[in-house]
Amino acid sequence: MATFTQRLLNSVAPIWERTHRHPFVTGLGDGSLPVESFKFYLKQDYVYLIDYAKLFAIASTKADDLATSAKFAALQEATLHHEMELHRQYAARFGISREELEATQPSFVMLAYTSYMLKVAHQGTLAELVSAVLPCMWSYWEIGKQLAQVDGALDHELYGEWVRTYSSDEFGQLAQWLIGLMDQLAEGKSERELARLEEHFLNTSRMEYLFWEMAYRREMWPCEKN
């Protein structure tokens, strides 16, 4: 029988395929991504990750057993100290200070995305929280693995470090753990509850696509103040 996460993946396949073909993503692989779009992404993603790390802290308090609680605490630590360090190092190469990174004004998409996940985290069950955050980790791992196949992508002078990070075994192991947890948490749930998890997974898969699009276009808000 198909696992629940296979069902999730099937339900979003067209969106994920579109994401893999997005010029931001393909540009990371073949080096054609404009540096200004990458810088824009870096800053938005940094403030995204500040909220994202908080989701793991909330998950840690919602976990039923100590091992799961500790794993979420470790995921928060990995986000704050490893993943965000990648961003800090890139920023340093561009002459962007840590303070400037942290003070990034959120774009509409970044704010909508993390606000959605934080709402689910505060109001929903642990299974709902995991279904909402899963596309973040899983889709990045899929993108990392796909880009690692592109000739020269792993060694690209600028984007190589990004590709190496998200295609790495360490990142893959975290993603696999979360996929396994989703399957465990889905066990015994009613069809109504499973449909709600599927809806969160779909919504954040859409947000992932929109995040790439926002960064590529360097779009803050669809309507500006002036």
Ligand SMILES: Cc1ncc(CN)c(N)n1
């Ligand atoms: C928007 C987004 N989604 C996912 C990831 C991978 N943690 C990320 N850094 N940024």
